[in-house]
Amino acid sequence: MAVTWFNDFYKQIADSPLSHWLEVLPAQIALWQKEQLHGDFNKWVKLLGKLPTTTPSSINLKDKVEFGQLSDINDYTQRQISGLLKQFAPWRKGPFHLHGIHIDTEWRSDWKWNRVQPHIQPLKDRLVLDVGCGSGYHMWRMLGEKAKMVVGADPSQLFLMQFQAIKHFNPVPNIHLLPIGVEQLPALKAFDTVFSMGVLYHRRSPIDFLYQLKNQLRKGGELVLETLVVEGDEHTVLMAGERYAQMRNVWYLPSTAALTVWMQRVGFKNIKVVDIAKTTIEEQRATEWMDSQSLVDFLDPTDHSKTIEGYPAPLRAVIVAEV
DSSP states (O other): OHHHHHHHHHHHHTTSTTGGGGGTHHHHHHHHHHGGGSTTHHHHHHHHHHSOOOOOSOEEOSSSOEEOOGGGSOHHHHHHHHHHHHTTOOOOEEOEEETTEEEOOSEEHHHHHHHHGGGSOOOTTOEEEEETOTTSHHHHHHHHTTOSEEEEEOOOHHHHHHHHHHHTTSOOTTEEEEOOOGGGOOOOOOEEEEEEESOGGGOSOHHHHHHHHHTTEEEEEEEEEEEEEOSSOTTOEEEOOSOBTTBSSOOEEEOHHHHHHHHHHHTOEEEEEEEEEEOOTTTBOOBTTBOSOOHHHHEETTEEEEETTSSBOOEEEEEEEEO
16 A cells, blocks of 8 residues: 555656656655564554545635535444544644544644745645645645645654545545655755745754755745744854753754844845744643643743743744745
């Protein structure tokens, strides 16, 4: 099953501006598949195979990610789908609505999309890349904006499985998630829009990461960058200690002014900070689909303006720029 997910993508890009990706991608995917012999991969593939085939009476990607209504299926099928999907927990990015089943994810990713979408170039007929796409929630919303094709890159095995589980209910040909990291992407210089949301602060070398994003865009293409920031001037960058909000893999949190300087040095133009928002405990919280600790546990219990380590609480910015 897993092989066919990627074979379809190879065929689609053979006669597209992405065709030179075929020089390296099949070998990368083949290596990835060899490495999936351990862990939960085979179990998850079997679970995917048990999902019943349904016919959604409606599809909504403009306002939410919703495939079908409760009335499309009987109670038994609904319980079957819900039980299978819960075995792919934790569900972090969403929410998704499948035949009346509400996958209430840890993050209200729709809130982020509502902050981002008004400020970007229209996605109609564009080739779009989402780097660090998670389980693909925002990719579906990009498709809802009439993108020609949406490609996600994220090395997480679980995110790929969650994406395939959702796509099972709407198996359209122009949305794909590839289990690769940004460092495996060649300089494609072909995408009209590249998104990177919630990734920059996880990179040990943010400048290299910005170059990697720039190398995916065609001339005149747009980068949509969303990341954690701190308040301050162009010289302000927080390098967290061992943990930030209990996350081990957080490196640099620049101010928006410092980030703008970084992007200028890399060669981006028309850089605009279009949104800054504090992350609230309503936007990121535990649910029955992600029932472990969440943001409220990572903040100072007596002062939510600070993390549990004493750093400024999460503040997120959206920056758009062109190449």
